[in-house]
Amino acid sequence: MAGAWSAGGGYRSAMLLLEHVHEALVRLAGELADRGESRLPTERVLAERLETSRTTVRKALERLEEDHVIRRVRGRAGGSYLTAATRQTPPDGARPLCHGHSILRSLNTVKGIPEILHEQGFRDGTTVISAGLVPATAGIASALGLAEDGEVVALKRLRHADGETLSLERMYLRPELAGLLGTEMKSVYRTLRVRFGVQICVADEAIEIATLSPSEGALLDQPAGTPVLKLERTGYDQRGRAVEYSVDLFRADRTRLHVRSQSPVTPRRL
Structure with a gap:
């Protein structure tokens, strides 16, 4: 019973971690869209920033792809791209100071x-x-x-x-x-x-x-x-x-x- 409880606890922890990473990537996708950018950082960079494994990041990206938030391209020029990144043109005299890393x-x-x-x-x-x-x-x-x-x-x-x-x-x-x-x-x-x-x-x-x-x-x-x-x-x-x-x-x-x-x-x- 103790082993089963421990296994169940480990599974719940993994799911909570995946949920946290997924929510972080959703927020990041929104920020990139607001800035008019379309490409997410690499899995390695995201794993380092979120202090988790690339496997967890990959699973979270799969969920974003299933929800049509991103599309993933294979190959040397591949990566994860937003499906609807738009750049908003501010009115004259109201251009923001923030650049792409706000x-x-x-x-x-x-x-x-x-x-x-x-x-x-x-x-x-x-x-x-x-x-x-x-x-x-x-x-x-x-x-x-x-x-x-x-x-x-x-x-x-x-x-x-x-x-x-x-x-x-x-x-x-x-x-x-x-x-x-x-x-x-x-x-x-x-x-x-x-x-x-x-x-x-x-x-x-x-x-x-x-x-x-x-x-x-x-x-x-x-x-x-x-x-x-x-x-x-x-x-x-x-x-x-x-x-x-x-x-x-x-x-x-x-x-x-x-x-x-x-x-x-x-x-x-x-």
């Missing part, structure tokens, strides 16, 4: 950058520039509900998507989370959840256009003065306690924002 940043959910990138088929990367305990400024102390003469955990990180810079992040956490400094500090949300039992459940975010300073531009490989998306965020845990205050600078040519709004009026059938 990331969709949803404001409807609370997720870390590595999770967002994996879901969209990108390979994530993180460079930790600095990490340590620093004195809390008045603004940071106010956001986290701390005394101004205390310390906070300060992280400065550079994010990459497929090896290209994406964002520059400054994150500040409550001092009792200083144990985080002994970790790799790449997926902080996951580490907080797994090692510290802290789940970021709610995030208040303010978004505005800013320009890069010379030092910020050097890190993001962009000229000083380049417009970026500045996201100021306060994250709250499952107890409603402010545990994170962050200021992120996202490259405007690589980031698209998405938000879903709903009227408070409940629709009725007439």
Whole structure:
């Protein structure tokens, strides 16, 4: 019985993994269609980005082909192609800055950058520039509900998507989370959840256009003065306690924002 249960558990895990990869490829196909592109990355590249096997990727692609989302071509010039990729021509004066490697940043959910990138088929990367305990400024102390003469955990990180810079992040956490400094500090949300039992459940975010300073531009490989998306965020845990205050600078040519709004009026059938 134990062996049968284990086999059944392994089968369920494999099916859940296949479903996750299939959903990621569906999202990727939608992104490519929006950008007017028609060809998916190779199986090897997709497997690396999604951190899974080529066999799982191949099965997920087979499902996309069965649903007529893609067509697969054999041979040296072969690959997986969208069946209905269309390029939308924007009106004059409203051309987007995003190029072919843009990331969709949803404001409807609370997720870390590595999770967002994996879901969209990108390979994530993180460079930790600095990490340590620093004195809390008045603004940071106010956001986290701390005394101004205390310390906070300060992280400065550079994010990459497929090896290209994406964002520059400054994150500040409550001092009792200083144990985080002994970790790799790449997926902080996951580490907080797994090692510290802290789940970021709610995030208040303010978004505005800013320009890069010379030092910020050097890190993001962009000229000083380049417009970026500045996201100021306060994250709250499952107890409603402010545990994170962050200021992120996202490259405007690589980031698209998405938000879903709903009227408070409940629709009725007439």
